[in-house]
Amino acid sequence: MKKVNVGLLGFGNIGVGSYKVLEMNRKRIAEVSGADIEFTKILEKDVHRKRDVSVSLDRFTQDPDVILKDPSISIVVELLGGIEPASGFMLAAMKNGKHVVTANKAAVAANYDELTNTAKAGGVMFRFEASVCGGIPLLNALTTALAANEYEEILGILNGTTNYILTQMTENGLAYEEALKAAQDKGFAEADPTADVEGIDAANKLSILLSVAFGMRVPPEQIPAEGISKITKTDIDRAKAEGAKIKLIASAKKSGNGVVYSVKPTFIPEDHPLAGVGDEFNAVFVKGNAVDELMFYGKGAGPLPTGSAVIGDVVEIAKAL
Amino acid sequence: MKKVNVGLLGFGNIGVGSYKVLEMNRKRIAEVSGADIEFTKILEKDVHRKRDVSVSLDRFTQDPDVILKDPSISIVVELLGGIEPASGFMLAAMKNGKHVVTANKAAVAANYDELTNTAKAGGVMFRFEASVCGGIPLLNALTTALAANEYEEILGILNGTTNYILTQMTENGLAYEEALKAAQDKGFAEADPTADVEGIDAANKLSILLSVAFGMRVPPEQIPAEGISKITKTDIDRAKAEGAKIKLIASAKKSGNGVVYSVKPTFIPEDHPLAGVGDEFNAVFVKGNAVDELMFYGKGAGPLPTGSAVIGDVVEIAKAL
Structure with a gap:
């Protein structure tokens, strides 16, 4: 051998x-x-x-x-x-x-x-x-088994720390600071959580996805990124009243001849596959012009x-x- | 070129x-x-x-x-x-x-x-x-990006026809015969639906997964397979009362030195990722000893x-x- x-x-x-x-x-x-x-x-x-x-x-x-x-x-x-x-x-x-x-x-x-x-x-x-x-075997799938597709949309919960915090706020009614503390106690958030909670980590990953799936080079600092540190209980309740959950979504979507992209807290309707992704899990929703809707779900860290x-x-x- | x-x-x-x-x-x-x-x-x-x-x-x-x-x-x-x-x-x-x-x-x-x-x-x-x-790019993932894992469990909703029928029975209260008719009207079920509703199609796919993921050759006719044609409204209601949904699950699970496998209607707790997989969608839940829990979701046909x-x-x- x-x-x-x-x-x-x-x-x-x-x-x-x-x-x-x-x-x-x-x-x-x-x-x-x-x-x-x-x-x-x-x-x-x-x-x-x-x-x-x-x-x-x-x-x-x-x-x-x-x-x-x-x-x-x-x-x-x-x-x-x-x-x-x-x-x-x-x-x-x-x-x-x-x-x-x-x-x-x-x-x-x-x-x-x-x-x-x-x-x-x-x-x-x-x-x-x-x-x-x-x-999650995402990049490999995008470049091999799904290579016959033109990608139309990618929506990702790419950061487990922020998803854990938002899940605690939504399911257990914690305030942002309490949920951040819980994430730190569990080892899901660092002592300085800035890169996670301000969307910088998700922007790095979205930059890589834009290159791999759309053939577009966008440096991460040029991706409009908004984090979750300003999300309040009122926001969470407003989402619930609309039948939605707030998730930190990294998105890239074809629009005309271009692609629009951002990282930001987003209302996801409760019947969307991404709404059920809780705790520290990651998930990525992909729409291809041949394969239609796919989702990959799993542990994004550890x-x-x-x-x-x-x-x-x-x-x-x-x-x- | x-x-x-x-x-x-x-x-x-x-x-x-x-x-x-x-x-x-x-x-x-x-x-x-x-x-x-x-x-x-x-x-x-x-x-x-x-x-x-x-x-x-x-x-x-x-x-x-x-x-x-x-x-x-x-x-x-x-x-x-x-x-x-x-x-x-x-x-x-x-x-x-x-x-x-x-x-x-x-x-x-x-x-x-x-x-x-x-x-x-x-x-x-x-x-x-x-x-x-x-x-769904499942086989490719199992044999490439996830190849460093020993697989512990695979649970799959591998047949879209039966998932559509069960979803209609669960969400809209249809009886089995009505839901089958609805699936036929939508083009999701054939005039003779036997291979789908009796679990034969799912057993074929599980046989392939046993070969690919567990290195075990089990001809499909040797897989214990039970379909959904005997599921009644009473069964659906009993599942709901227990906080579960009935799904036709093809499963393979390590047990001691062997693997146990079957295709059968199964109560899936509502907080399990497979419970949210509705209509004609397929999904496969994989547990590997390194990657832990993963799920793949998408269109299994068309x-x-x-x-x-x-x-x-x-x-x-x-x-x-």
Whole structure:
């Protein structure tokens, strides 16, 4: 069986989740990929942090070049988060002939063209399924099984934190601040929740969807984005009175020869499939001119669901090697 | 641009739908596949039937060998339906070095091993996305983006006809016979509805899912299948009283070292994502050991949604040629 060595940049929650997915499903992954896939080197400063996986200390390095220039490594998985140095590392890996997988929506949204063009020029694969809606196999579907469609509309609940907060406000009558606190207590929201609650995270993901589904490059900061921090109980009650629920919706819709797009709190009628998507779940409603209405629903975050998408991408590359 | 000639077996509703999808999205399909894809020959007796596509008469043939032995044809799309002669034609095409795409669940379920083994032996691709849930990109997801999972459970509303009937009984209080009549009037049920209402169609699809997701070959006639023809208003009311809806569920669930499977009417709690799937829609709930809970929702039938999946498979093959 061919051996495929993978270099991992970053060993935080998603890195550990990806490592675990590979360990726990090793036999199945070998069967479907036809390869013996191994994380042989890991870029991480904090080698002694408690993680519930056991990794031999000699796999860790603090020097990115040890991975980026290692000729035995054919795939680099970037899970550092943030635009830099992640983007620079991915570009360097591609230029060194390595295939790249990432879960990093901020880096992909910021540098979509440079990353995809560099991969193409280098004849390497670049996959980023986990960057939009974690474990939900959306990007892969849009680019393969649904590729015979012109997309007419995409409506997504792309951020689990805000969906959890809005669900608490709607189902349990919490005020915004109380619901945010509940999300933080559950680990669904960060101490500084700005990127989630102000729609910035959703705008990054929508920017990627605009590129993938509509072939349109729109940097995330050019997407009109309104968050949920100003939503009040009165708004929630008004939606209920109209037979609707408030959801933070990222939307892209064909209009004439163009596409209109935004991220904003939206009244969704209770009989729409997106209205039933509660708690921290994500869902994406897609309308294609052939397939008509589709919806994908699942966990948009978390170490194992995101690891599922990361390792799925690694498997697709390993199959093709 | 490379030219990819496709032979089409059968020009009924799904054949015409697939032809239309290729015509209406010709530009996009050329971009994503890098190929100029064309249905160059069509096996069909009834060349004069009114169809709202225009096809030059010289493309039609009544001799399958004209397609199966044509060296200029690299992909055969089988849309005849029924086990034979469809299976024999697909095997002959594979033995002649042609890649095969089908939407035919009865043939795939009946002859899964022979079809997949013959394709493998001949070094050709065999794709059948449209055979389970029409336009929903389920099989592709299970075998690519989700391939790093061990599947724990699959629960599917795999048959649109019965879901429409049950929705009419639940939402509008119709009796079974009235709801069946309504489905027939809408074109969702055939004059002889046996295969749908007795769970045979769902068992065919579940047989395919057991092969694809669990690596288990179970011929459809060995799947315990109970249909909906004995469901009464009393059953519907009893479900409501328990906070549930009756759905015809095809299920496969890991249990110890085995998998338990069946097709039967099932009480689904109203807060389960499958409970909200109404009318003729299909949906499949998947639980993987990494990705956790996912749901796919969409149109499981109809010429264009099914054509979307058929042409999606053709595009995947054309990309690889």
